[in-house]
Amino acid sequence: MLKRAVLLGAAAAGGAAAYYYTADIDTQMEMASATGPLVRMLDPELSHIIGIQAAARRLLPRDTRPDPPALHTKVFGLDFPNPIGLAAGFDKNAEAVAGLMGLGFGFVEVGSITPKPQPGNPTPRVFRIPELKATINRYGFNNLGADAVQDHLLAFEAAAEKDPALKRGPLGVNLGKNKNSKDAALDYCIGLTKLATHADYLVVNVSSPNTPGLRALQGRKELEALVNQVKGTRDRMVWGQSGPPPLLIKVAPDLNELDKRDIAAVALACGVDGLIISNTTIQRPGEVANYPAAQEAGGLSGPPLFAMSTGVLSDMYRLTGGRLPLVGCGGVASGEDAYKKIRAGASLVQLYTVFAYEGPALIPRIKRELAECLKRDGFTSVADAVGADHPDIRRHNSSGKSSAAQAGSKKGWLW
Template sequence: MGRLVQVLKTAAIAGTAAAIGGAAFYSTLDVQRRFELASATGPLVRLLDPETSHRVGILAARMGLFPKETRPDPPALRVNLWGRSFPNPIGLAAGFDKDAEAIEPLLNLGFGFVEVGSITPRPQPGNPKPRVFRISELKATVNRYGFNSEGADAAAERLERFWRRVAADPTRKKGLLAINLGKNKETEDAGDDYAVGVLKLSRYADFVVVNVSSPNTPGLRALQGRKQLQSLLTFVRDARDGLEWGPGGPPPLLVKIAPDLTESDKADIAAVVAATGVDGVVISNTTIARPESISKYPASREAGGLSGPPLLEPTTAVLADMYRLTRGAVPLVGCGGVASGEDAYRKIRAGASLVELYTAMAYEGPVIVPRIKQELAACLERDGFASVEDAVGADHPNIPRPGKKKGAGKR
C-alpha cells in the first residue's frame, strides 16, 4: 500500500507539472529524448505489482503517452515475407496487448509488427491472482496468466475501429498486425475454438498465429503431438480457406510452439508443418524449465512460464533445430530472451526471418525499440550483410538460403 501511495503522489505531481508547462517542454525534445523520457518512468511504475504495471503500460499507450517514431528505419532492416513488406523485423510478442487495446500506439513505437492476443472466443478471467512475478535481478518474469481475455467479439470491435481509421488515413498504420488465437480453458475440442477465432478475427490480421504452447492452460501443450497438431492445423487452415478473400488471399497461418520439446517432438512438428502447408512457426513461448541460474530467486518456485534473458539460449537452440529440420523452407519467428540487437541478430543467423520481444520492453521501456534496431543494423554491417534477409540462417552453411547473396556476410 505504501508503494502505491508513493506512485499516486508522484503521478499527481507529474500531472500538475504537465498541466503547467510539460506539454510545451515535451514539444522541444527530439524523438530520441522522447523515447528516453517515456522509459525513465519505468522504475516508478515497477513499484507496483507486475500485473498492475502491465495495465498501466496499456493505459499509457491508450492515453497517447507513448512516443512516436518518425525516423526512417535503415533500409537493411526491411523484410519481404509472405508477399508483405515489414519495415523492420522487430515485433512485439503476444501477451502485452492481449485484447487489441493499443495497436496504433504500439506500432507507432517503431515495431515492424505487433502481435495482439492471445484472444479466446469467449471472455474468461484467466488464473487467480497473483499470477505474474518478477525476477528483477535477471530482468526476467514468471507468469501464469492463463489466457485472460475479453473475448473475440470485444477484440473484433476494436480491430474494426482500427482498420476504419487506417482506411481513412493509411499513414496511421506503421507496421503489420498479427493476431494470436487461444482456446478457452473449458473447451474440449480445441479445433472449434481456433476456428471461431479465425472466423471472427482473421480478416483483421496481416497474419494469424495459432497458440498451442502456453504452459498455463491445462492440456494445451498436448496439442503439439504429431497426430493432434496435424488434425488441428488442417482444421484451422480449412476454416481460413473456406472464407471469402480478396485478390490478396487469406492471411498467412503460423503456429506458436513451446521451447520444452524433445528431439522427436521437434521432428514431428517439422513434419506436420510441411504436411499442412502452415506458413510459419513462432519459436517460442515461455518455458516451464527452471535453469540453475534462477533457482535462488523466490519467483523461480512459482508455477508458470519463464520469460526474459534466461530464455535466450534454449529458444535459440530450438529455433536453429527447426530451421535445420525444415531445411529453411518455412519462415520462422524467433522469440524468447531478446533484449538487444545482438540477441536479435543471433536469432536471425539461427534461422529467424522475424524476431519478437516483450519482457525486455517491460523492463527497459519504449527506448529499447529504436536501440535494438540500431544495434541490429550495426551487426549486419559489421558482418558484411546487406540486409536481414541475407543473414537469415547464416549459421547453417549447409542449407541453401535463397535470400543470401553470393559472397555476402561472414560465417
Template sequence: MLRTLGRRLLLLGSVGTGAVLANYYDRLDELQYDAASLASPVLRLLDAETSHNVAVWSAAHGLVPRDHKPDPPSLRTMVWGREFRNPIGLAAGFDKDAQAVEGLLGIGFGFVEVGSVTPLPQPGNPQPRVFRLPELKATINRYGFNSQGVDAVASHLAAYRARLDDNPARERGLLGVNLGKNKTSEDAAADYCIGVSKLGQYADYLVINVSSPNTPGLRSLQGRKELEHLVKRVKTMRDSTPWGSRGPPPLLVKIAPDLTEADKSDIAAVALKHNLDGLIVSNTTIARPPEVHDYPCGQEAGGLSGKPLFEPSTKVLSDMYKLTKGKLPIIGCGGVSSGEDAYKKIRAGASLVQLYTGMAYEGPALVPRIKRELAECLARDGLVSVQQAVGADHEGPSQRKASAWRFYWS
C-alpha cells in the same frame, strides 16, 4: 545571374531548414524516449500486473514515445509477400485485447501481435499471477489466457482499421493475431476456428497458440496426432473463407521451448505436410535454470520469460530451421534485449524477431536501440539486408540468397 544566385540561396535555405527540422525531430524523439525511460522504474514500484495494465493504457492513449526516424533500409524485409519496415515485433501477451495497436506500432515496432484471444471472455488464473525476477531480467507469469473475447477484440480492431482508413498516408506496421482456446472448452479446434472467422479479416497473419503452460492440456496439442488434427481443421476453415484480393492471412503455430527431439521432429513434419506458413519459436518455458531455481519466487508456477529463455529458445529455433530445411519463415521469440540478440535469432533461422519482457524492464527506448544495433550487426558482417542473414549459421551464401527470394515471394 541574380536569378541563379537567388535560386541557389533558396535551395540552401530549404536544405538548411530541412536539416534544422530533422535535428528538431531527432531531439524530440530522444526526449520522449528519455522521459519514458525515467517512467519505467516508477512503474516497477507497482506490482507486475498493475504495471502491465498501466503500460497498455498508456500506449492506448498515446502516452508513449513515437519513433519519427525512418528505419535503415537494411532492416526492411519481405515475408509472406508482406513488407515489414523492420523485423522487430512485439510478442503476444502484452496487448491481449488489441487496445493499443497504434501506439505500440508508433514506438517503432515493425509489427505487433495481439492476444492470445479466446472465443468467450474469461478472467484467467487467480492473482497474483505475474512475478518479477529483476536481477535476472526475467518474469514468471501464469495469466491463463485472460481475454475480453473475440467480439471485443474484433470491435477494437475494426476501430483501429477505421482510423487507418481515415489517414491512408500513414505508414502502417503489420498486425498479427494470436488465437487461444477457452479453459473449459472440449473442442480446441472449434475455438481456433472461431478466432479465424471473426478476427482473420484484420490480421496480416494468424497464430495458433498451443504452447502456453498456463492452460491445462494446451501443450498436449503439440503432439503429432493432435496437432495434425488441429491444423487440418483450422486450415480448412481459413481456406474456405473468402478473403478478397490479398488472399488468406498466413497461418502459424507457436510452440514451446520444452520439447523433446521427437516432439520437434513431429511438429516439423506436420508443418511441412500441411503447408503451414510458419512457426513462432518459442513461448515461455516451464524449466527453471539454477539461477532461477534459487530465486525467492523462482518456483512460482507459470512460464519463465526474459534473459534466461534466450539460449534454450534459440536452440529450439535453430533445430526447427534445420528440421524444416529452411522452407518455413520462423518468428524468433524469447529473451531478446539487444540488437545482437536479434541478430543471433536471425542467423539461427528467424525471418522476424519478437520481444516483450526486455521492454518491460528497459522501456520503449529498447526498440529504436535494438533496430540501430541490428543494422550495425548487418553492416559489420557485410550484409545489406535482413534476408541475407536468415539462417546464416546453417547455410552458404548461395543457399541464403535462394531462401531470401523464397520468403520474398511466398
C-alpha cells in the same frame, strides 16, 4: 482502487508527455522509459495495465523516422519496415495497437484471444526477477473475448484509414482456446472466423503452459488434425485477390527431439506458413532457480530463456530445411540478440519482457544495434543474414535443387 492506480500511472506518463514532445525523438523515448522504475514499484500486473493504458491513450512517443533500408524485409509476402516485433501477451485485447506501433516496432501481435471472455488464473499471477530482467507469469489467457477484440480492431482500422501512418507494419492476431472448452479446434476456428479479416497474419497458440492440456496439442497426431481443421476453415472463407492471411503456429521451447521432428513434419506437410519459436518455458534454467519467484508455477520469459529458445529455433530451421519462415522469440534484450536469432534461422524477431523492463527507448536501440551487426558482418539486408549459421542449408536452397524451397519462394518466403 485499481482504477485510481491506473489513472495515476497513465497521468505520470502523460505528465512526461507534456514536456518530452519538445525534445528530439530519442530524448522522448528516454524520458518515457524513465517513468518505468516508478511504475515498476507497483504490482507487476498493475504495471502492465498502466503500460497498456498509456499506449492506448497515445501518451507514449511516436517515432516517425524511417528505418534503415537494411532492416526492411519481406516475409509471408508482407512488407515489414523492420524485423523487430512486439510479441503476443502484451496487448491481449488489441486496445493499444496504434500507440505500440508508434514506438517503432516493425509489427505488433495481439492476443492470445479466446472465443469467449475469460478472467484467467487467480491473482497474483505475475512475478518479477528484476536482477535478470525476467518474469514468470501464469495469466491463463485472460482476455475480453473475440467479439470485444473485433470491436477494438475495427476502431483501429477506422483510425488508420484517417491516418495511414498509424499502421506502421503488419498486425498479427494470436488465437487461443478457452480453458474449459472441450473442442480446441472449434475454439480456434471460431476465433479465426471472427478475427481473420482484421489480421495480416494469424497465430495458433498451442504452447502456453498456463492452460491445462494446451501443450498436448503439439503432438503429431493432435497438431495435424488441428492444423487441417483451422486451415480448412480459413481457406473456405471468402478472400480478395491477396488471399487469406498466413497461418503460423507458436510452439514451446520445452520440446524433445521427437517433438521437434514431428512439428516440423506437420508444418511442412500441412502447408503452415510459418512457426513462432518460442513461447515461455516451464523450466528454471541457470541462476533463475536461486530466486524465490522460481518456485511459482508459470512460464518464464526474459534473457534466461534466450539460449534455450534460440537453440530450438536453430533446430527447427535445420529440420524444416530452411523452407519455412521462422519468427524468433524469447529473451531478446539487444540488437546482438536479435541478430543471433536471425543467424539461427529467424526471418523476424519478437520481444516482450525486456521491453516491459526497459520501456520505449529499447526499440530504437535494438534497431540501431541490429543494423550495425548486419553492416559489421557484410550483410546488406536482414534477408541476407537469415540462417547464416546454417551455410549448408542456405547453399542447398540457393542452388535451386530444393523443389519445396522453390514452391515456398512463390509465396514470398525468405530463405
